[in-house]
Amino acid sequence: MNKASKLRSLPAVDELVNGDTLQEIVAQFPRPQVVGWARAAIDAARAKLLAEEACSPDQIVATVRALAAAERGRSINRVINATGVLLHTNLGRAPLADRAIERIEQATKYSNVELDLNNGKRSKRGERAAQLIAGLAGAEDAIVVNNCAAATMLVLSGIAGIDVRNAPPVLAGGLQPAGKEVIVSRGQLVEIGGGFRLPDVFRAAGVVLREVGTTNRTHLRDYETAIGEHTGAILRVHRSNFFQGGFVTEPSIDEMVAIKRPKDVPVIDDLGSGCFYDLSEFGLREPVVVESVKCGADLSLFSGDKLFGGPQCGMIVGRKNWIQKLRTHPMMRAMRVDKVTLAALEATAEIHLSGTAFEEIPVLQMIAKKASDIQAACHAFVKRVGSVAATLNVVPSESQVGGGSIPGATMPSFAVEVSGCKTQHVAQSLRTGTPAVQSRLTSDNLLLDLRSVDSADHDLLAHRLTESLQDAQQ
Numbered sequence: 112m113n114k115a116s117k118l119r120s121l122p123a124v125d126e127l128v129n130g131d132t133l134q135e136i137v138a139q140f141p142r143p144q145v146v147g148w149a150r151a152a153i154d155a156a157r158a159k160l161l162a163e164e165a166c167s168p169d170q171i172v173a174t175v176r177a178l179a180a181a182e183r184g185r186s187i188n189r190v191i192n193a194t195g196v197l198l199h200t201n202l203g204r205a206p207l208a209d210r211a212i213e214r215i216e217q218a219t220k221y222s223n224v225e226l227d228l229n230n231g232k233r234s235k236r237g238e239r240a241a242q243l244i245a246g247l248a249g250a251e252d253a254i255v256v257n258n259c260a261a262a263t264m265l266v267l268s269g270i271a272g273i274d275v276r277n278a279p280p281v282l283a284g285g286l287q288p289a290g291k292e293v294i295v296s297r298g299q300l301v302e303i304g305g306g307f308r309l310p311d312v313f314r315a316a317g318v319v320l321r322e323v324g325t326t327n328r329t330h331l332r333d334y335e336t337a338i339g340e341h342t343g344a345i346l347r348v349h350r351s352n353f354f355q356g357g358f359v360t361e362p363s364i365d366e367m368v369a370i371k372r373p374k375d376v377p378v379i380d381d382l383g384s385g386c387f388y389d390l391s392e393f394g395l396r397e398p399v400v401v402e403s404v405k406c407g408a409d410l411s412l413f414s415g416d417k418l419f420g421g422p423q424c425g426m427i428v429g430r431k432n433w434i435q436k437l438r439t440h441p442m443m444r445a446m447r448v449d450k451v452t453l454a455a456l457e458a459t460a461e462i463h464l465s466g467t468a469f470e471e472i473p474v475l476q477m478i479a480k481k482a483s484d485i486q487a488a489c490h491a492f493v494k495r496v497g498s499v500a501a502t503l504n505v506v507p508s509e510s511q512v513g514g515g516s517i518p519g520a521t522m523p524s525f526a527v528e529v530s531g532c533k534t535q536h537v538a539q540s541l542r543t544g545t546p547a548v549q550s551r552l553t554s555d556n557l558l559l560d561l562r563s564v565d566s567a568d569h570d571l572l573a574h575r576l577t578e579s580l581q582d583a584q585q
């Protein structure tokens with residue numbers, strides 16, 4: 112065939128999309144997307160033909176399949192987390208407890224998110240969840256927002272920002288009316304990640320940052336001498352994604368609470384990880400929410416999807432007067448959580464209240480796993496994989512909590528080490544199959560750390576590994 116007739120033989124877009132070869136893809140994706148991929152594949156084929164390169168009809172179909180596969184890899188799907196990082200932000204942080212998942216199922220269609228079924232009257236969204244959280248924390252009151260970053264923003268704005276209802280209007284290009292000062296140690300001016308840097312957050316909240324102390328040492332007297340007529344609050348931020356060692360000091364939360372200050376200057380404790388238990392028996396140290404409240408912090412903030420083991424949300428617990436002030440702040444309406452989140456949160460809080468958190472909440476179950484049990488599970492796992500063209504060994508590993516909590520702390524664990532094969536290919540195949548598997552790939556081997564894998568998924572993971580090893584051989 113000459114070039115002109117080859118070009119004429121290219122399929123039309125509709126013809127390709129309606130043809131037998133793409134029906135599986137048409138059934139899975141919105142038609143306009145498939146049409147777009149078909150057009151791109153035909154254009155690429157035309158370009159090849161014009162450049163006198165070979166291009167078969169099969170290649171056009173293969174291009175559409177590849178584009179569809181790439182789209183599948185970007186759509187949100189279940190992933191088996193074999194990284195050993197329990198709270199992996201890329202993998203959605205805390206896996207939810209079964210009870211929370213069941214409750215989500217209840218809430219997804221119509222649900223009584225703002226309706227009291229007892230009297231048929233309108234109820235306050237999130238009130239029950241807030242009561243459960245306040246009860247757990249031993250606090251007077253609580254409020255739930257979209258994440259802990261939102262909690263920080265709301266607290267700064269609501270406590271020390273401008274009085275939005277009475278402030279003078281801002282003129283374009285004119286000076287912003289300033290809020291009050293919030294005192295924070297220079298050692299705690301953190302970047303949480305994703306561009307969320309405290310000095311910027313202060314500015315965005317309309318609050319004046321009053322930094323005290325030095326990077327490594329901040330003393331009580333630094334806070335005390337900074338308190339003045341413009342002080343709106345004192346903030347402590349837990350260093351949850353880095354650590355300091357050596358010549359360092361900073362006051363504890365109970366010392367900070369004891370600082371002499373006007374009645375309207377609260378101490379705010381940004382705890383981050385939302386730990387409710389002493390985890391020292393597992394070699395982990397993290398501030399406990401109940402302790403922060405008990406020490407007298409006026410407001411304590413934490414995430415829902417870190418060590419609390421619930422859905423993404425941020426919780427603020429503390430004194431009634433401050434919480435009430437936040438509840439009526441206009442920003443609150445923009446930060447309120449969805450019914451699905453509230454359903455999962457209620458269920459997770461109930462589990463904590465029932466005292467069954469270490470049996471029911473996945474992240475806590477994983478923290479409590481004994482290394483020897485993980486080792487035994489790894490050996491059983493290797494047996495299930497059967498005969499493959501690779502070497503599988505059970506090796507010691509180190510799991511991390513991750514997700515911006517307990518930086519640097521690791522838990523002894525065990526992993527299945529895969530070597531003697533094309534590990535990059537195996538990792539790719541694991542990731543792109545169903546269900547997807549995220550492994551830990553190092554320069555010379557591939558590890559599957561079973562601490563972060565639910566034992567109910569071991570069979571499935573063994574199957575996926577067998578499949579991926581075969582796949583990588585081809």
Ligand SMILES: *Cc1c(COP(=O)(O)O)cnc(C)c1O
Nearest residue numbers: 258259260351382383384414515
């Ligand atoms: C993780 C963390 C946050 C942010 O929490 P998100 O729920 O991810 O928004 C804020 N402060 C501290 C101290 C944290 O550890």
